Amino acid sequence: MGVSSRVRTALNRDVGSRDIEFIGIIKTIRTTLVDISELPSKDYTTVLVQGSGTFAVESVLNSTSDRDKSILILASGAYGKRMKLICDKAGIESTMLLFSENEPMPLEQVREVLKTQGGSFGAVAVVHCETTSGILNPISEIGRIVKETDDKLLFIVDAMSSFGGVVADFTGVDFLISSANKCIQGVPGFAFVIARIDKLVECQGKATSLSLDLYDQWKGLEGNGQFRFTPPTHCLLGFMEALNELATEGGIPARAKRYQENNRIIKEGMKKLGFRTFVDDANDGHIITSFYYPNNENFQFEEFYDRLSDKGQLIYPGKVTKADCFRIGNIGHLFPADMYHLLDCIELVLKAMHISVPVS
Ligand SMILES: Cc1ncc(COP(=O)(O)O)c(C=O)c1O
Known part of the structure; x- marks a missing residue:
């Protein structure tokens, strides 16, 4: 945000x-x-x-x-x-x-x-x-x-x-x-x-x-x-x-379009990195997305969060009750370039955590 x-x-x-x-x-x-x-x-x-x-x-x-x-x-x-x-x-x-x-x-x-x-x-x-x-x-x-x-x-x-x-x-x-x-x-x-x-x-x-x-x-x-x-x-x-x-910007339709594009980039990029979404595409909105934790013993959310935060990237912990997830929000004064940058940071952080990409 x-x-x-x-x-x-x-x-x-x-x-x-x-x-x-x-x-x-x-x-x-x-x-x-x-x-x-x-x-x-x-x-x-x-x-x-x-x-x-x-x-x-x-x-x-x-x-x-x-x-x-x-x-x-x-x-x-x-x-x-x-x-x-x-x-x-x-x-x-x-x-x-x-x-x-x-x-x-x-x-x-x-x-x-x-x-x-x-x-x-x-x-x-x-x-x-x-x-x-x-x-x-x-x-x-x-x-x-x-x-x-x-x-x-x-x-x-x-x-x-x-x-x-x-x-x-x-x-x-x-x-x-x-x-x-x-x-x-x-x-x-x-x-x-x-x-x-x-x-x-x-x-x-x-x-x-x-x-x-x-x-x-x-x-x-x-x-x-x-x-x-x-x-x-x-x-x-x-x-x-x-x-x-x-x-x-062109009112709500234009803003919604930008958020949709931000969200599409995040979802596609994360899928390429091997992450799965908690809500399927047909029901998910384009505001914030929940991703399952990767199945890797080196993955600790706190470390993942801190390392991203050190790079100026703020994500959210999960909030759902029945699955281990974290969330990525894409609203605010954010644009496609910010989304690609976040994806690059996530890839770097995963490597630093010795988690091979794509994650499983
Ligand atoms: C759907 C929804 N309802 C209520 C709230 C609560 O808003 P606040 O934290 O500003 O009190 C939030 C906060 O994110 C929200 O997303």
């Missing part, structure tokens, strides 16, 4: 959180996010939430829940499971269907559960790109099933690691969540929720948290245009420039 010098330069100044200029920037960010989601601007608004992505997920789950109904969580990895944890901590009733980490969600099962138990749920929540493995969940199909079951059922999507970098149809999504530092290529500091206005209005008075009350946060932003509590000013300045940069 890299940030461009353009974004770094933009955030390198101070601005008052109540300045007219800053209030204008907040407004532009909010409307631009709705525009790029391609959801109808008359029906949707953006609520900005200080903190990391999890804060926004927690804000949505806490603020939308009618405590008399349960939230159905469709989980295929750590971030789906985290939604369950958020509900448990807040005393919100939830039911989690835990699916395979590397196979497509069984839509018929989802349909059946909603058909037989739909009345007990107030919302269905799912992660778009489950960053745990890299798998892309079929949110359009799930959204259709949810709305066919009952139009009043809320559909909540955590698109943290995909929004801005994957072309997707968000029709039917009531609350779409992402954060500043993923595919929009800003720096960490806030997250955002693109919310259906009529559903947001219904959230009034439901949250049991002051700072994470999505309705109150929205009312604050709509009222005087300001955050209720101290905003991450520098981060927002950087994000505004990151949105300009996205437009210059």
Whole structure:
């Protein structure tokens, strides 16, 4: 994940959180996010939430829940499971269907559960790109099933690691969540929720948290245009420039194309080096890829990571539960040349670790 010098330069100044200029920037960010989601601007608004992505997920789950109904969580990895944890901590009733980490969600099962138990749920929540493995969940199909079951059922999507970098149809999504530092290529500091206005209005008075009350946060932003509590000013300045940069690149389709190309180079190169992917190509996204550890006694992930890090290459440890994997992310201000360079570094590191290539 890299940030461009353009974004770094933009955030390198101070601005008052109540300045007219800053209030204008907040407004532009909010409307631009709705525009790029391609959801109808008359029906949707953006609520900005200080903190990391999890804060926004927690804000949505806490603020939308009618405590008399349960939230159905469709989980295929750590971030789906985290939604369950958020509900448990807040005393919100939830039911989690835990699916395979590397196979497509069984839509018929989802349909059946909603058909037989739909009345007990107030919302269905799912992660778009489950960053745990890299798998892309079929949110359009799930959204259709949810709305066919009952139009009043809320559909909540955590698109943290995909929004801005994957072309997707968000029709039917009531609350779409992402954060500043993923595919929009800003720096960490806030997250955002693109919310259906009529559903947001219904959230009034439901949250049991002051700072994470999505309705109150929205009312604050709509009222005087300001955050209720101290905003991450520098981060927002950087994000505004990151949105300009996205437009210059050609919007989400162009960015998705670059990420796809980055991802293709990584997958092909890694396969040449002998690595196998945890998710097959048909179901994998193009944001992050999980690779099995090679079957070689000289391979220690910590050493592999450290040696790559010494060369300026940062990869991720694995996050799936049933296999030894590591992950390579390819989003951010990264280009094909960066991918080829990473592959060269991996080959050098493997040789230094006395692991012959291709690995087995
Ligand atoms: C899909 C998804 N959901 C939620 C999160 C949590 O975001 P954060 O670490 O910013 O709280 C992440 C983080 O990578 C993510 O990928």
